[in-house]
Amino acid sequence: MTEEKYSIKVVPNENSRIGEVDFNNLAFGKIMSDHMLVADYDDGEWKEVSIVPYTNFNLSPASSALHYGQAIFEGIKAYKFADGRVSIFRPDKNHERFNRSALRLEMPEVPTEIFMDGLKQLVDLDRDWVPEKEGCSLYIRPFMFATEPALGVHPSKSYKFVVITCPVGAYYNKPLRVKVETEYTRAAKGGVGFSKNAGNYALSLYPTRLAQEQGFDQLIWTDAKEHKYIEEAGTANLVFMLNGTLVTPGSDTVLQGVTRYSIMSIAEHWGIPTETRDVTVQELIDGIKAGNVTEAFAAGTAATLTPISEIGHEGEIYTLPAPETREFSNKVLHYLNELRYGKIEDPFGWNFLVG
Numbered sequence: 001m002t003e004e005k006y007s008i009k010v011v012p013n014e015n016s017r018i019g020e021v022d023f024n025n026l027a028f029g030k031i032m033s034d035h036m037l038v039a040d041y042d043d044g045e046w047k048e049v050s051i052v053p054y055t056n057f058n059l060s061p062a063s064s065a066l067h068y069g070q071a072i073f074e075g076i077k078a079y080k081f082a083d084g085r086v087s088i089f090r091p092d093k094n095h096e097r098f099n100r101s102a103l104r105l106e107m108p109e110v111p112t113e114i115f116m117d118g119l120k121q122l123v124d125l126d127r128d129w130v131p132e133k134e135g136c137s138l139y140i141r142p143f144m145f146a147t148e149p150a151l152g153v154h155p156s157k158s159y160k161f162v163v164i165t166c167p168v169g170a171y172y173n174k175p176l177r178v179k180v181e182t183e184y185t186r187a188a189k190g191g192v193g194f195s196k197n198a199g200n201y202a203l204s205l206y207p208t209r210l211a212q213e214q215g216f217d218q219l220i221w222t223d224a225k226e227h228k229y230i231e232e233a234g235t236a237n238l239v240f241m242l243n244g245t246l247v248t249p250g251s252d253t254v255l256q257g258v259t260r261y262s263i264m265s266i267a268e269h270w271g272i273p274t275e276t277r278d279v280t281v282q283e284l285i286d287g288i289k290a291g292n293v294t295e296a297f298a299a300g301t302a303a304t305l306t307p308i309s310e311i312g313h314e315g316e317i318y319t320l321p322a323p324e325t326r327e328f329s330n331k332v333l334h335y336l337n338e339l340r341y342g343k344i345e346d347p348f349g350w351n352f353l354v355g
């Protein structure tokens with residue numbers, strides 16, 4: 001019944017741009033694939049759902065997302081197996097998180113028949129856009145924004161849910177120098193830190209630029225109240241190997257990353273102890289000084305697993321062990337890649353095959 005309700009109309013792109021893509025030289029997020037999924041919400045229900053050629057929108061300047069920020073998104077990746085099959089990595093987790101973001105931003109939830117089936121059909125249609133080269137993938141960007149053409153702060157009555165995709169290479173191509181941010185704040189308790197809403201990224205840009213001017217690549221956000229607890233990086237979660245235990249900060253002010261929980265699950269599967277808990281800046285610095293922090297990395301869909309080489313805090317630089325010596329990070333990244341590209345069995349059932 002539900003499938004009929006949300007049957008997806010497909011309008012094929014007769015003018016594919018795939019011939020213009022240099023798959024050996026993919027920048028992140030610059031070239032969009034041929035199709036996009038669009039679903040409109042109005043009068044309390046999802047109406048038309050269609051897959052159409054990638055194109056611009058026609059928007060009212062009064063669209064409420066542009067003024068009051070009801071805008072959320074997700075980031076997911078699809079991989080091509082050697083035998084040509086295409087698999088999306090754990091999209092069900094992103095769907096759950098998307099709907100948690102929607103609830104917090106007073107936006108409608110997107111049903112499984114639109115989010116999951118839509119993703120599957122869209123990626124299947126543009127399967128030629130999924131890169132084959134290891135380290136490359138098709139980045140999938142579902143997003144939703146408020147479209148009611150009305151000023152005044154109130155929940156929008158209408159929304160657009162859209163999915164676009166683009167073939168990508170690495171987001172970071174070198175180990176990161178990160179600065180512990182102790183002046184600016186990303187998220188406070190009771191706020192929207194756990195949600196993937198556009199505003200969380202807008203507010204990060206200015207402090208990140210200041211850190212970049214000091215020679216850092218990214219920030220480590222700390223808690224809003226005391227700047228005492230480690231939270232996450234700008235576009236990824238943080239994971240540390242501390243005294244042989246894999247630790248990630250557990251606060252509800254950080255995004256509940258799919259990548260880090262996948263890495264923690266693999267670690268547990270291998271018998272490595274894991275903890276999701278508060279980590280103070282002091283504990284981290286003391287650990288680095290004592291040689292007990294043997295690994296540190298950023299984990300995220302875009303970032304994959306990017307080693308952290310140096311951490312700056314209050315004018316001091318703390319250096320971590322050389323990335324090539326990090327046993328767990330290298331092993332788990334290799335394992336994750338093998339799993340996502342279908343080279344080994346998928347004991348967790350994380351690969352969502354398309355078509």
Ligand SMILES: Cc1ncc(COP(=O)(O)O)c(C=O)c1O
Pocket residue numbers: 075232233234235236237255256257258259260299300301302
């Ligand atoms: C702020 C932030 N934290 C964490 C993550 C990692 O989340 P995931 O592993 O689900 O991509 C991301 C990236 O998506 C992010 O933007």
